[in-house]
Amino acid sequence: MKRLVIIPAFNEAPMIRRTLKNLKEVTQKLMPCDILVVDDGSGDKTGTIARNAGVLVLRHKLNRGLGGALGTGLEFAKRQNYDVAVTFDADGQHHPNDIVKATEPIERGEADIVIGTRTKSSHGNMPVDRRLIIRGSNVITWLLFGVWTSDSQSGFRAFSKKAIQHVELKTDRMEVASEIFAEAKKHKLKVTEVPITVIYTDYSRSKGQGNLNAINIFYKLLLRLAR
């Protein structure tokens, strides 16, 4: 089975080396995977560090946002005929061991998209404001796209071959997290959730979406319905 871990990265030079090192150690031990960093027009050495780490690197000449970078990763997976693709954050907040947990339902043929939910296992670790934003986003995702999930904003997801072939992302920025559910519903893809561990650090919080950005995300999702 051909597996790909997609890491969208924008100006992640301080963290990407460590993230890739941890990821390579775990995947070599537990599950062979190719690793792809989508350098989303970084102004720092993110791309060079990733290339030196010996992983695949695609570079956007312009910064297009999280949705744009994920779309590029999935398009690469589609063209290279991968069976499973996992999206993984570059800021070190995801635990590489969870990749096995996320891909299992796909490899057993039980799911097309697996969402690694932070709300099921790491509530104690999650800041209160972030918890509220996630709950609000879940309601918005349900209202706009009719899919209920316990963590619509998780960056940790696994896609089956069918999902890789069908999911077509139209949004370019953070709103992509909710859009994936719309695509799942449109193409009748089976979605399941697995609990994952999230490591919140000052760095990962500074890289994540700001609380006020939630309004902008809602606005972009409304526009997406009209496109």
Next chain:
Amino acid sequence: MNIFLPIQIFLLVFLLFAFSRVILRFRDGTIPLGMFLFWVAIWILASFSIIQPNFTSFIAQRMGIGRGADAVIYASLIIVFYLNFRLTVSLENLRHEITKLTREIALKEKIRHANLKRRKS
């Protein structure tokens, strides 16, 4: 005898200018037929309201608004908001086109680098 007020003449001249721009943009292919017809209808309606101001009062009374000028303002606001919405959607689509182009360049470069590497080894 002057049958038009100065403001009517000024507005009609402006509408003629706007009308000519719509025809020119349609002829050079900048706007599609649907948009051309939309703007032609808007400008014809506006010209008619300027030449026959009672027309707007008639419409306003029928809709229960009262004054003709109020009806024109309400209708204009709705049209402007809708056009603004369409413009925002087009802008989003344009942004997405740029993303697709950026993606294609990134994927092509990857293939080019892989081919170069293969040739060297």
